[in-house]
Amino acid sequence: MKLGEIAARLGCELAGDGSVGIERVIGIDEAGPGDLTFVANPRYTKRLRTTRASAVILDRKAPAVEIPSLRTENPYLAFARAIEIFYRPPEPPPGIDPTAIIAEDARIGPAASIGSYCVVGAGCVL
Structure with missing residues (x-):
């Protein structure tokens, strides 16, 4: 550059x-x-x-x-x-960690990355 x-x-x-x-x-x-x-x-x-x-x-x-x-x-x-x-920080891979807690009505996009012990509440859209 x-x-x-x-x-x-x-x-x-x-x-x-x-x-x-x-x-x-x-x-x-x-x-x-x-x-x-x-x-x-x-x-x-x-x-x-x-x-x-x-x-x-x-x-x-x-x-x-x-x-x-x-x-x-x-x-x-x-x-x-x-x-x-x-120097760009690495992008986390898409996916949901098994320890994450996701509300049943949450909408998760295919590119979303949800890490360990994260909580996605009711009505959330990611």
């Missing part, structure tokens, strides 16, 4: 090349080419000199950096939202 697209989805200000390809989101110490990282705490700013990340999420007030950056009021929130773009 291009950095410019990520900036638009996160509502961040783009500083630098928006055509940079981003493959994953990761902490600054582990980051490499194709990675987006972040720095929210000023004491970690010095690590930007040695990071191999392709881009970084920064506070709007942070000093200019050599790599493309996404500027925002809340770098922690932007980083969390970026993680959601790249």
Whole structure:
């Protein structure tokens, strides 16, 4: 995904090349080419000199950096939202766990997933 697209989805200000390809989101110490990282705490700013990340999420007030950056009021929130773009939690499989309690008149759709010990009351439609 291009950095410019990520900036638009996160509502961040783009500083630098928006055509940079981003493959994953990761902490600054582990980051490499194709990675987006972040720095929210000023004491970690010095690590930007040695990071191999392709881009970084920064506070709007942070000093200019050599790599493309996404500027925002809340770098922690932007980083969390970026993680959601790249890492989707697995969808639970459809079905009803044997321990679930289902009312007789409940209507359960074929794609519904009802987990262990869940209770679906009378008149519910899932």
